Amino acid sequence: MFNININENEAREMLQQAIDERVEELASERYWLTYKQLSEYLNLSKPTIDDLLIKNGMPYFKVGSTYRFKKSDVDNFMNSITSHMNIMNNDLKNLKVK
Structure with a gap:
């Protein structure tokens, strides 16, 4: 048998630190x-985003003259288009979603 002594205060501190780190991580995620x-998130250029994604229906919002993309919409759109791809059909430039 193992005899493990755990300091309750130390365990509480470790748990609180882990919770605080996760809360900070979630708070820093962008909506x-x-x-x-x-462009940085997808590792694609702006022209590629325009030509291959927006023209194929990726949702966006205008705020004045600027564009905003809801991260969850981007994730859902990318999951949707990549789910149709396979090892033989994996080129975004041949994407036809509409």
Whole structure:
């Protein structure tokens, strides 16, 4: 048998630290993305986003003259289009979603 002694206060501190780190991580996640942030998030250029994603129905919102992308919409759209791809059909440039 193992005899493990746990200091209750130390365990509470470790748990609280883990909770605090996760809360901070969730709070820092973005709800809206700018073009630049979307480009970095998807690792695609703005022209590629325009030509391959927006023209194929990726949702966006205008705020004045700027565009915003809801992160959950982007994730859902990318999951939707990539679910149709396979090893033989994996080129975004041949994407036809509409």
